[in-house]
Amino acid sequence: MPTNEWNSIDDYSKTASDHYCAFLDIVGYKDKSDKYFKGEFNLLGRFKRALSHSLSIINISSVLIDISQLNIKFFSDSIVLSLPKRSNGNDTLFGLINTCKILSAHLSFEGLFVRGGLSTGLHENHVDNEYGFEFLASSALEKAYKIESEQATYPRIIVDREVFSCLSIEAKQLLIHDSGELIVHFAPQLINSNGENQDIVLAEMKHIESIMLENDDQRIIDKYQWLLDYYYWTLTTTKNVDLDLFKSFVPKSFNSFKMLYE
Incomplete structure (x- = not known):
């Protein structure tokens, strides 16, 4: 509406903060979904088992890696993982890459192979208790999705070159080159x-x-x-x-x- 009173809603305080975000797409999801609804493939159970095993492994090293603010969403053929940048001085980029490495490996045990992108940017996840909805706005997710949809192609997770300068030595040890791309090296988990x-x-x-x-x-x-x-x-x-x-x-x-x- 072209009135000052109506548009005054845009005078707001931004609550978005810098995050690392990964967008993962399940390869061949339609076939798995069809089998799920036919009672032939427990998509939910397999995802929960992969996540449970992954978090058990990650929590062993939780003293060194802080993923207490890790947020994971699984919807349709997509998995979104986000983590605020450098929480309490911990290497959260390592934490997110390590989580992607372990989770993608355990999903592969379940026959769920993923391709994806990992990037950084402003990110806001708002849970509205008044009306019972969830609002997600994220430039980090937008960039991660663009990498997944335009570059990943194969069951690999590509790390945005924009975050290269943020990589610790430990984080770099989790990556390899593939045709000029930086990808999460998950096979050693298998x-x-x-x-x-x-x-x-x-x-x-x-x-x-x-x-x-x-x-x-x-x-x-x-x-x-x-x-x-x-x-x-x-x-x-x-x-x-x-x-x-x-x-x-x-x-x-x-x-x-x-x-x-x-």
Whole structure:
């Protein structure tokens, strides 16, 4: 309305604050949703189990990592994680990346693979007790969503270059390069650092391959092939792995994957 009285509502105090935010999209969600409503795939139960196991692992190191203000929303095919910047002097960027690493790994155990983006910006999550609704406005989420929708493509979480200068040495150890992008390196959460669970990894890769071969959509095939290539590359960087067990998964090339520092 073109009246001063009506527009006086815009004289307000901003309550948004700087946050780190990740937007994750579940790959192949429609198929999982269809099975959920048919009583064939417990989407809610699997998400809760993945989250429970992830938080149990994270809480072990809670003395060093403060995620007490971590907010997680799961709706439709999307998962949104947000955390205020540097709470009580703790490295909250590390906390969010570490959470994404662990959660995405445990979701993969449930057959829920995610792709996403992680960025920073102003963020406000308002819970209105008077009318019982929740309001979310976030430039951090907008940037994270843009990265997910335009760059992620495969089951990977891309970290915005804008936050690179904020990364601690510990946070950088959770990332690798993939075709020039910074991505969360979640495979070590699946593959034991001493190569002690090779049989489980091999079974998982065979399962992924079987799903891939059942598809005739090239876009889906490419996503699963990327995942297999990424797992194989991670195996080549892991101690005590018998690569002969995985020879059927040798990719034509995995030059896209590189450690952050070599």
